[in-house]
Amino acid sequence: MQGTHDLSLVILSIAIAILASFTGLSLASRAHASSGKMQRSWLAAAALVLGGGIWSMHFVAMLAFSMPGMVMNYDVGLTLLSLGLAVGFTGTGFAVASSGLLSLRRVITAGMLMGLGVLAMHYTGMAAMRMDATLSYGRAWLAISALIAISAATAALWLTSRDHGIGRQGAAAIVMGIAIAGMHFAGMKAATFTARTHFDAGQGGMTLGQTYLAVAISAFTIFILLMALGAAALERALSAYMRRQARIAMRLRISDILRAEDTEEALQQVAVSLGEHFSVSRTGFGELRQAEGVFDYDVCWTDGSVPPLLGRLPAADFGVKIVGELGAGRTVAIDDLLEADLSDETLTRETARDVDTRSILVVPFRRGGQLHTIVYLNGRTPRHWRTEEIEFMEELAERIRLVIERNSAEAQLRELNATLEARVETRTHELQEAEAARREADLLYRAYFENTPDPLFVVRVEPAGAFIAEQINPAHETGVGFKLEEIRGKRVDEFLSDEAAERATAAYRHVVATRRIYHYREFFRLSGDPQQWDTTLIPLLGDDGQVERIIGSSRDVTRQLAAEEALRQAQKMEAMGQLTGGVAHDFNNLLTPIMGALDRLDRKGLGDERDRKFIAAALQSADRAKTLVHRLLSFARRQPLQPVPVDISTLVAGITDLISSTLGPQIDLMVDAPGGLPAAVADPNQLEMALLNLSVNARDAMPNGGTLRVSVSQSSVVDDEVSTVPGGHYICLCVTDTGTGMDDETQKRAIEPFYSTKGLGRGTGLGLSMAHGLAAQLGGALTIDSTPGRGTTICIWLPASGENVIERYDAPAPTIASFRGGTAILVDDEDLVRESAAQMLSDLGFNVKSTTSATEAQSLIDEGIEPDLLITDHLMPGMTGTELARSVLRQLPGTEVLIMSGYADAKGIDPDLPRLTKPFRQADLAAALRQLWRGRSELPERPIDGRREVLND
Numbered sequence: 001m002q003g004t005h006d007l008s009l010v011i012l013s014i015a016i017a018i019l020a021s022f023t024g025l026s027l028a029s030r031a032h033a034s035s036g037k038m039q040r041s042w043l044a045a046a047a048l049v050l051g052g053g054i055w056s057m058h059f060v061a062m063l064a065f066s067m068p069g070m071v072m073n074y075d076v077g078l079t080l081l082s083l084g085l086a087v088g089f090t091g092t093g094f095a096v097a098s099s100g101l102l103s104l105r106r107v108i109t110a111g112m113l114m115g116l117g118v119l120a121m122h123y124t125g126m127a128a129m130r131m132d133a134t135l136s137y138g139r140a141w142l143a144i145s146a147l148i149a150i151s152a153a154t155a156a157l158w159l160t161s162r163d164h165g166i167g168r169q170g171a172a173a174i175v176m177g178i179a180i181a182g183m184h185f186a187g188m189k190a191a192t193f194t195a196r197t198h199f200d201a202g203q204g205g206m207t208l209g210q211t212y213l214a215v216a217i218s219a220f221t222i223f224i225l226l227m228a229l230g231a232a233a234l235e236r237a238l239s240a241y242m243r244r245q246a247r248i249a250m251r252l253r254i255s256d257i258l259r260a261e262d263t264e265e266a267l268q269q270v271a272v273s274l275g276e277h278f279s280v281s282r283t284g285f286g287e288l289r290q291a292e293g294v295f296d297y298d299v300c301w302t303d304g305s306v307p308p309l310l311g312r313l314p315a316a317d318f319g320v321k322i323v324g325e326l327g328a329g330r331t332v333a334i335d336d337l338l339e340a341d342l343s344d345e346t347l348t349r350e351t352a353r354d355v356d357t358r359s360i361l362v363v364p365f366r367r368g369g370q371l372h373t374i375v376y377l378n379g380r381t382p383r384h385w386r387t388e389e390i391e392f393m394e395e396l397a398e399r400i401r402l403v404i405e406r407n408s409a410e411a412q413l414r415e416l417n418a419t420l421e422a423r424v425e426t427r428t429h430e431l432q433e434a435e436a437a438r439r440e441a442d443l444l445y446r447a448y449f450e451n452t453p454d455p456l457f458v459v460r461v462e463p464a465g466a467f468i469a470e471q472i473n474p475a476h477e478t479g480v481g482f483k484l485e486e487i488r489g490k491r492v493d494e495f496l497s498d499e500a501a502e503r504a505t506a507a508y509r510h511v512v513a514t515r516r517i518y519h520y521r522e523f524f525r526l527s528g529d530p531q532q533w534d535t536t537l538i539p540l541l542g543d544d545g546q547v548e549r550i551i552g553s554s555r556d557v558t559r560q561l562a563a564e565e566a567l568r569q570a571q572k573m574e575a576m577g578q579l580t581g582g583v584a585h586d587f588n589n590l591l592t593p594i595m596g597a598l599d600r601l602d603r604k605g606l607g608d609e610r611d612r613k614f615i616a617a618a619l620q621s622a623d624r625a626k627t628l629v630h631r632l633l634s635f636a637r638r639q640p641l642q643p644v645p646v647d648i649s650t651l652v653a654g655i656t657d658l659i660s661s662t663l664g665p666q667i668d669l670m671v672d673a674p675g676g677l678p679a680a681v682a683d684p685n686q687l688e689m690a691l692l693n694l695s696v697n698a699r700d701a702m703p704n705g706g707t708l709r710v711s712v713s714q715s716s717v718v719d720d721e722v723s724t725v726p727g728g729h730y731i732c733l734c735v736t737d738t739g740t741g742m743d744d745e746t747q748k749r750a751i752e753p754f755y756s757t758k759g760l761g762r763g764t765g766l767g768l769s770m771a772h773g774l775a776a777q778l779g780g781a782l783t784i785d786s787t788p789g790r791g792t793t794i795c796i797w798l799p800a801s802g803e804n805v806i807e808r809y810d811a812p813a814p815t816i817a818s819f820r821g822g823t824a825i826l827v828d829d830e831d832l833v834r835e836s837a838a839q840m841l842s843d844l845g846f847n848v849k850s851t852t853s854a855t856e857a858q859s860l861i862d863e864g865i866e867p868d869l870l871i872t873d874h875l876m877p878g879m880t881g882t883e884l885a886r887s888v889l890r891q892l893p894g895t896e897v898l899i900m901s902g903y904a905d906a907k908g909i910d911p912d913l914p915r916l917t918k919p920f921r922q923a924d925l926a927a928a929l930r931q932l933w934r935g936r937s938e939l940p941e942r943p944i945d946g947r948r949e950v951l952n953d
Contacts, residue, residue, distance in 0.1 A: 533554050538552070
């Protein structure tokens with residue numbers, strides 16, 4: 001069976017629920033803004049008000065309920081228990097909501113507790129009813145009532161937590177009140193009463209007295225709620241007043257502190273005041289070092305519960321998001337560093353744990369558009385930063401910033417005033433030094449301008465485009481020929497020739513147009529001589545950026561260009577010489593086996609008379625090829641020379657007959673070779689060949705006859721003379737003819753190898769180049785003086801020697817003798833050369849051991865072979881012939897050593913080691929060996945194949 005409700009009491013119960021919700025939530029918000037005992041007091045008051053209001057609403061709503069024909073009473077114990085449950089669960093929910101920041105999880109937990117409290121109170125109150133009926137509940141409406149209670153309580157707490165003023169709290173109260181009433185009536189809808197006995201329908205209705213009682217209880221409950229709400233409003237007003245007074249006092253205290261001259265001490269006191277006012281665990285200041293990316297914390301206060309934050313910490317430790325907000329000039333307020341989105345970076349939360357901080361309020365100071373300093377508040381526990389707290393902190397921070405900057409400016413001003421006199425004195429001294437430096441620079445400029453060997457000039461640029469001469473230095477007067485007095489103030493076209501003026505003004509206009517330094521080379525004649533000058537023009541700009549003057553510097557490069565051309569020719573000749581020398585070396589190695597084979601055939605007299613003539617002709621051609629190679633090597637400066645002191649006059653006298661027979665009857669030979677001249681450093685054989693070649697060239701230059709003069713003289717050259725001959729003392733061997741002469745182009749190419757003007761088949765083109773190479777190799781030079789149609793003089797400059805002349809040894813013609821029984825080790829990496837030389841040594845009676853490398857030969861000696869003779873090539877892979885010779889002589893001092901080399905360059909060959917030049921005949925080899933054993937009567941005794949033989953010379 002179902003009961004009925006009195007509509008007026010139902011409305012009254014809903015009003016009680018809404019008013020109780022508003023009062024309880026308002027008191028709970030006060031608890032959230034308080035701490036300690038005050039917080040607990042507000043929580044208790046909120047629990048009593050909201051719990052009692054819920055219970056009162058339930059009691060009034062139950063009084064509004066009546067069952068026809070049924071009398072209802074209430075159990076006092078269960079009724080009081082329902083009141084206790086309402087107060088207890090509500091207080092627990094408020095405590096959970098106020099224990100920290102209202103996160104979603106905490107709001108849901110507190111909402112469930114309060115919803116369960118409402119449910120528990122309602123169904124306990126229902127159980128307290130005493131009537132002649134049984135009570136049962138429908139499950140659907142029971143679940144709906146529970147869902148309404150929990151959802152509405154959670155929604156109300158969430159609305160209250162947003163802290164958006166009285167309107168949001170009123171909405172939360174209406175939601176909570178309707179939810180409480182909705183839950184109650186949904187619970188009543190779920191209840192079904194079943195009568196136990198017959199009842200009278202006329203009984204059981206709500207009596208008038210009960211109605212008055214319900215109204216009285218409701219009025220009393222509302223009065224209590226209004227009194228509680230009034231107390232909360234009064235406390236809120238008093239708190240707001242106290243906060244305003246505290247902020248006024250804080251402003252005054254901050255202002256007084258910041259008047260101190262010691263800024264650091266003032267900031268320390270400000271930090272203390274901020275920490276005490278805002279009740280935080282840590283506060284202070286930090287300066288951002290942009291270049292280093294760190295915050296420098298030098299001022300910090302703590303309440304003792306956390307360590308101070310001092311020193312340098314990387315800015316990145318606080319998170320990119322937080323530093324980005326501060327850099328943009330925005331205040332950062334975070335209620336819980338471990339929950340907020342702005343601090344969700346891993347490094348940020350690790351830093352928060354390290355410094356024991358959960359809530360922060362940071363205000364940035366910017367300077368020059370960049371973050372400079374921060375003032376911060378830290379809390380150990382989560383804290384909800386109210387808008388008024390943030391605004392007040394920003395106000396204080398701005399005051400602090402202004403005072404700090406003002407104090408800094410005043411300190412700088414005081415410092416400037418204190419140092420004004422010193423700075424004026426320093427500035428005066430600097431100006432005096434600058435003036436002295438300017439005068440010194442002027443003197444240096446004038447000294448350079450007057451004394452430099454380079455011609456200098458200054459040209460003024462007129463607005464109309466004319467160019468006026470202003471200055472020229474003495475070098476310009478000397479080099480060019482103009483006098484300053486004659487040209488100063490004149491246009492350049494007034495004293496230069498038309499052609500020169502046109503070239504000069506064109507260059508000046510180029511500088512004016514481009515306003516850049518301009519380099520150019522010009523050719524003209526001074527005093528009739530062709531000259532080349534390099535000129536540099538430097539523009540001087542005025543205040544308007546236009547060219548006002550042009551400073552010019554000129555240099556006569558005629559001699560320099562001639563020297564560069566001579567250097568290029570020398571380099572070309574050097575390159576050609578290197579190529580020629582390499583080819584000649586390879587040709588030497590080819591000629592050695594050819595000459596050896598032909599020589600062997602010639603000595604054995606094989607074949608008939610016709611065959612022997614062919615062999616002799618081939619051998620003669622090989623000798624001519626050998627001579628050609630020697631000439632090539634001489635040109636390449638690689639022919640191994642044996643320079644000794646030589647009496648050049650005596651050498652010329654000794655070869656005069658040969659020269660005369662070579663010239664023929666149409667040419668008169670004149671010799672001027674005085675005695676008593678110092679000796680010259682020369683290789684007599686090579687010099688005779690060079691003199692003969694020069695004589696032949698002179699003969700060919702006089703096809704119709706003439707006179708050839710060979711002269712010897714003494715001369716000296718000083719280093720600073722303009723000459724192709726290095727400085728020193730020389731003996732000059734000159735060959736002069738009266739032939740056709742040479743033009744300039746022919747003179748430049750005359751010493752090039754294979755260059756000839758004699759026509760095809762009439763010359764090799766190596767005569768002059770060989771003479772040039774010989775002179776250079778001896779440390780001298782070769783000069784050519786020739787005029788077309790008048791003849792040519794070619795001089796070989798040979799360095800004078802301070803030593804006595806060495807008489808030439810005229811040995812008898814070498815004969816092929818036998819060296820029976822001697823042991824020879826032959827080393828050469830060329831197979832044909834090695835086989836040819838081995839055959840020659842065998843024919844001379846040696847027991848020959850042939851090897852392809854110095855390393856292999858050394859191994860033979862290390863194995864016990866003791867040779868009478870070591871004959872080795874010089875340049876080979878690995879160990880050289882000279883290195884092998886030195887090693888053998890250390891081990892076997894009695895062994896004779898002979899170095900054979902087809903390479904023209906004797907570098908690396910010890911001068912005291914005997915040498916044999918490739919290619920060679922057997923007779924040349926025998927002569928070289930006899931020279932080794934000169935003065936000995938016989939070869940040393942050596943065991944050969946188990947027997948002993950003595951081989952006589």
